[in-house]
Amino acid sequence: MPDDGARTASTLEEIPPAERTPIAGVKEALQRRWSRPGGRGYAGLRWGGAGLFTAVAVALVVSLLTSSSQAFAHSGLSLLWTGTWDPTHKIYGAETFIVGTLITTAVALVLAVPIGVATAAFLSELAPRWLATPLSVLIDLIAAVPSIVVGLWGLLVLTPAFAHHVEPFLKKIPVLEWFFHGPALGPSMLLAGVVLAVMILPTMVALSRTALAGVALTDREAARALGGTRWQVVRRAVIPGARTGIEGAVTLAMGRALGESIAVAMVIGNAYVIPHSLLAPGATLGSAIINNFGGVTPGLDRSEVIALVVILLALTALVNAGGQLLLRSRAREQVS
Amino acid sequence: MTIETAEAAAVSLEDVSVSFGSHRVVRDVTLDLARNRVTALVGPSGCGKTTILRAINRLHDDTGGKVTGRVTVGDLDVYGRDTQPELVRSRVGMVFQRPNPFPTMSIFDNVVAGLRLNGVRNKALLHEAAEAALHHAALWDLVKDRLQTPAVRLSGGQQQRLCIARALAIEPEVLLMDEPCSSLDPIATAKIEELITRLSSDVTIGLVTHNMFQATRVSHYTAFFLLGEDRATGELIEYGRTVDLFDTPRDPRTKAYVSGEVG
Amino acid sequence: MSPVATTTGLGTGSPGDGGAGLGEGAARRRELILAQSKRSLGRRHLAGRVAVALCMVAVAISLAPLVALVAYTTSRGVHALSVDFFTKIPTPAGIAGGGISNAIVGSLIIVGLAAVMAVPVGIATALFLLERRGRIAGTIRFTADVLTGVPSIALGIFAYTVLVEPFAHFSAIAGSFALAVLMLPVIIRSSEAAMRNVPRSEWEAGLALGVRRGRVVRSIVLRGALPGLVTGNLLAVARAVGETAPLLFTTGSQLFNLNPAQPTAAVPLTIFSLGTSPFPADQQTAWGAAFVLLVFVLVLSIVARLVAGRLNRQAR
Numbered sequence: 001m002p003d004d005g006a007r008t009a010s011t012l013e014e015i016p017p018a019e020r021t022p023i024a025g026v027k028e029a030l031q032r033r034w035s036r037p038g039g040r041g042y043a044g045l046r047w048g049g050a051g052l053f054t055a056v057a058v059a060l061v062v063s064l065l066t067s068s069s070q071a072f073a074h075s076g077l078s079l080l081w082t083g084t085w086d087p088t089h090k091i092y093g094a095e096t097f098i099v100g101t102l103i104t105t106a107v108a109l110v111l112a113v114p115i116g117v118a119t120a121a122f123l124s125e126l127a128p129r130w131l132a133t134p135l136s137v138l139i140d141l142i143a144a145v146p147s148i149v150v151g152l153w154g155l156l157v158l159t160p161a162f163a164h165h166v167e168p169f170l171k172k173i174p175v176l177e178w179f180f181h182g183p184a185l186g187p188s189m190l191l192a193g194v195v196l197a198v199m200i201l202p203t204m205v206a207l208s209r210t211a212l213a214g215v216a217l218t219d220r221e222a223a224r225a226l227g228g229t230r231w232q233v234v235r236r237a238v239i240p241g242a243r244t245g246i247e248g249a250v251t252l253a254m255g256r257a258l259g260e261s262i263a264v265a266m267v268i269g270n271a272y273v274i275p276h277s278l279l280a281p282g283a284t285l286g287s288a289i290i291n292n293f294g295g296v297t298p299g300l301d302r303s304e305v306i307a308l309v310v311i312l313l314a315l316t317a318l319v320n321a322g323g324q325l326l327l328r329s330r331a332r333e334q335v336s
Numbered sequence: 337m338t339i340e341t342a343e344a345a346a347v348s349l350e351d352v353s354v355s356f357g358s359h360r361v362v363r364d365v366t367l368d369l370a371r372n373r374v375t376a377l378v379g380p381s382g383c384g385k386t387t388i389l390r391a392i393n394r395l396h397d398d399t400g401g402k403v404t405g406r407v408t409v410g411d412l413d414v415y416g417r418d419t420q421p422e423l424v425r426s427r428v429g430m431v432f433q434r435p436n437p438f439p440t441m442s443i444f445d446n447v448v449a450g451l452r453l454n455g456v457r458n459k460a461l462l463h464e465a466a467e468a469a470l471h472h473a474a475l476w477d478l479v480k481d482r483l484q485t486p487a488v489r490l491s492g493g494q495q496q497r498l499c500i501a502r503a504l505a506i507e508p509e510v511l512l513m514d515e516p517c518s519s520l521d522p523i524a525t526a527k528i529e530e531l532i533t534r535l536s537s538d539v540t541i542g543l544v545t546h547n548m549f550q551a552t553r554v555s556h557y558t559a560f561f562l563l564g565e566d567r568a569t570g571e572l573i574e575y576g577r578t579v580d581l582f583d584t585p586r587d588p589r590t591k592a593y594v595s596g597e598v599g
Numbered sequence: 600m601s602p603v604a605t606t607t608g609l610g611t612g613s614p615g616d617g618g619a620g621l622g623e624g625a626a627r628r629r630e631l632i633l634a635q636s637k638r639s640l641g642r643r644h645l646a647g648r649v650a651v652a653l654c655m656v657a658v659a660i661s662l663a664p665l666v667a668l669v670a671y672t673t674s675r676g677v678h679a680l681s682v683d684f685f686t687k688i689p690t691p692a693g694i695a696g697g698g699i700s701n702a703i704v705g706s707l708i709i710v711g712l713a714a715v716m717a718v719p720v721g722i723a724t725a726l727f728l729l730e731r732r733g734r735i736a737g738t739i740r741f742t743a744d745v746l747t748g749v750p751s752i753a754l755g756i757f758a759y760t761v762l763v764e765p766f767a768h769f770s771a772i773a774g775s776f777a778l779a780v781l782m783l784p785v786i787i788r789s790s791e792a793a794m795r796n797v798p799r800s801e802w803e804a805g806l807a808l809g810v811r812r813g814r815v816v817r818s819i820v821l822r823g824a825l826p827g828l829v830t831g832n833l834l835a836v837a838r839a840v841g842e843t844a845p846l847l848f849t850t851g852s853q854l855f856n857l858n859p860a861q862p863t864a865a866v867p868l869t870i871f872s873l874g875t876s877p878f879p880a881d882q883q884t885a886w887g888a889a890f891v892l893l894v895f896v897l898v899l900s901i902v903a904r905l906v907a908g909r910l911n912r913q914a915r
């Protein structure tokens with residue numbers, strides 16, 4: 001596809017195909033662009049859209065950095081590894097929240113990745129079509145359930161269930177008691193992780209299913225023709241072939257879990273200490289922002305909360321950008 | 337149709353028809369693949385050559401094709417009631433139209449993929465089979481120092497030879513090849529043809545090709561297919577020694593086709 | 600590379616064939632492999648059945664919580680519904696009765712405005728990406744992809760700093776802006792994908808007739824991509840309408856209000872504040888609001904898919 005300038009040439013006859021290269025068309029195109037009626041409007045539309053979008057993206061970063069500059073001036077990067085959040089004594093530390101964010105996300109991924117991939121494998125490879133199609137549509141639709149509704153359900157239904165049934169049960173399992181000890185309160189890191197898992201599962205399933213379905217028929221037939229059973233074909237040819245896509249699914253699901261705030265705030269218990277057990281209440285960056293931003297006075301306190309936003313933003317941007325770059329480099333590798 | 341050969345059949349088809357839904361793609365094929373010989377399946381595209389080939393290793397099981405008639409590989413009744421399709425396929429190797437090495441696997445893992453799928457874990461056996469198969473496919477010298485590199489780094493022709501090695505590694509009695517050269521350049525094609533000639537002393541080969549010259553170059557026997565009068569169902573028109581079929585075709589349609597009047 | 604040279608060239612120590620014909624090594628391997636294949640087949644089939652069973656369990660686990668959630672919300676929510684629920688405003692905390700008309704109207708205003716901001720900019724940016732290759736387009740595309748993953752709470756705080764703080768009061772517009780930023784990357788990428796599906800040849804046919812480029816885009820590209828555009832944009836709206844975090848510090852109030860520059864209620868916020876209230880009457884209203892939101896979002900998602908399907912069929 002030639003460059004933008006060249007393709008602004010109005011007819012194919014004017015510029016023979018061989019010459020419709022960037023250089024050949026640019027000069028005439030530039031002249032024509034501003035003289036032809038309508039050319040200006042269309043170009044303006046495109047550049048206007050792209051410009052506005054870029055401006056918004058830049059403004060997002062700049063405004064959050066500016067608003068948090070007071071906090072970073074006050075605490076410096078030690079904000080990242082200070083474990084206390086005590087505005088009355090002007091001590092601000094995000095460590096508890098960062099740890100909480102990472103733990104709840106890890107719990108969510110441990111639950112959602114294997115279940116999501118297995119579900120996707122069933123829907124795309126193993127189930128008959130009459131079953132797979134409606135189930136897939138159902139999961140796609142369910143992905144649209146707003147996080148506030150999941151949060152409400154987590155708060156009013158899961159919390160009592162966890163306090164009275166799930167958590168006491170987990171504490172009795174011998175090996176797992178290292179993870180699950182302390183009082184069973186209901187609101188906990190575990191519950192937050194479970195709620196996050198519920199929220200990211202449809203994403204995991206939908207993206208993994210796309211990845212699995214994208215594996216070429218010829219790869220499947222190669223494994224089949226070598227004597228592999230139905231499951232062996234899935235396990236040895238299809239799932240490995242979909243690895244890149246599944247990694248992308250995990251990355252996106254992870255980004256979503258890291259950044260979810262409202263549902264987590266409703267079930268995590270909002271305790272500002274580093275938790276010693278998955279049954280202990282805790283806090284994440286997102287839940288801490290929600291619980292602190294409303295009440296704080298303008299000035300240092302608010303700036304410190306916005307610093308939490310910047311940390312969260314950096315964390316999710318890192319994960320997402322990393323995921324994107326990974327996917328792109330893989331794609332390039334496969335082409336060459 | 338009489339089969340004018342005294343040679344033992346490694347594969348035989350009796351009255352084999354294949355349909356997809358209500359579309360009968362090919363009908364009443366009776367054909368032998370002589371042991372350790374190359375049998376070419378030729379004819380215009382769409383006449384069911386691929387379909388017949390895939391009936392031999394039951395690849396239609398999963399694509400909705402219905403196969404009737406009788407197929408035997410050695411003493412094995414391919415569509416017998418107690419026959420497991422996996423065991424048919426571990427005796428019958430297949431090479432596809434486009435090279436399809438497993439893209440996420442190394443060269444070595446590709447070659448031994450079949451053994452692993454068949455439950456072989458023994459390292460010594462895996463290495464022995466891989467080396468033998470790569471020798472067979474004339475790839476050993478080229479890849480012996482980079483067995484762990486991804487298979488997709490190889491050129492198209494090399495990938496196709498890797499696929500041949502992969503099929504040979506499980507030591508099949510029969511090797512089915514579906515237009516293995518159709519995506520390759522002439523030099524790569526020549527290499528594969530040379531390979532086919534050499535392999536035929538060890539395995540029975542069924543080779544689909546639309547290239548008449550290829551059939552005359554590498555095959556001992558040729559089966560000629562054509563769409564029947566209904567223009568929808570393929571039929572076996574003539575079958576015999578390649579030299580006979582090309583020099584003295586008995587059926588006027590064969591004669592027309594090989595002399596280039598059709599297709 | 601004659602046959603003889605190759606087969607004998609392997610030498611005695613080699614694992615290949617010792618001579619012409621089927622070699623000893625090959626025959627032995629064939630037997631070993633076939634035996635192993637037969638021996639392991641039962642185990643392989645069993646492993647497959649176990650794996651399939653596990654996958655089915657996974658499907659059940661995937662579906663169970665979400666189906667339970669929807670069912671529970673429905674069963675609790677329908678009881679809250681009444682004419683009052685849609686026409687009245689909330690009663691004071693803990694007192695039964697009242698409705699969420701303020702929040703429903705507020706949500707429609709906020710999301711409507713968000714769409715008005717995001718859809719034109721999004722489609723224009725998608726056109727930019729469609730028409731241009733190279734650095735700038737690559738950067739914008741990458742930015743959009745990364746922005747898709749930005750936590751929605753960050754967008755709320757962003758809108759707060761640029762549209763609430765300077766004016767010293769909450770407003771529907773500030774919330775709309777936050778939602779528009781949320782929707783933008785989704786709209787950009789889905790619209791670009793939809794328009795890329797319009798065959799290049801159709802563009803060129805239009806251009807070859809001497810039609811202005813802007814017109815070609817309007818009459819060929821946008822029309823050809825319409826199903827995809829509608830679906831992508833409706834799904835973006837469906838996602839935005841349920842978002843809570845972007846509105847938490849931007850729109851905030853419980854008043855009935857029609858002026859976008861003033862504080863405005865929204866359904867997700869109502870669910871949050873009433874759901875976290877200790878009073879059962881408030882929680883009951885929260886379930887009702889959650890049910891209404893759920894139905895709205897699901898209907899929007901279904902319509903998006905149906906419309907796309909129908910327009911797709913017409914295009915053929």
Ligand SMILES: Nc1ncnc2c1ncn2[C@@H]1O[C@H](COP(=O)(O)OP(=O)(O)O)[C@@H](O)[C@H]1O
Pocket residue numbers: 356361380381382383384385386387388399401
């Ligand atoms: N999986 C399938 N489903 C439906 N029809 C098929 C399928 N595979 C092949 N066919 C049909 O069978 C006919 C013969 O195909 P094929 O065996 O590939 O021909 P050839 O290899 O001789 O070119 C074609 O008309 C094709 O449409």
Ligand SMILES: [Mg+2]
Pocket residue numbers: 385386387514515544
């Ligand atoms: Mg074919």
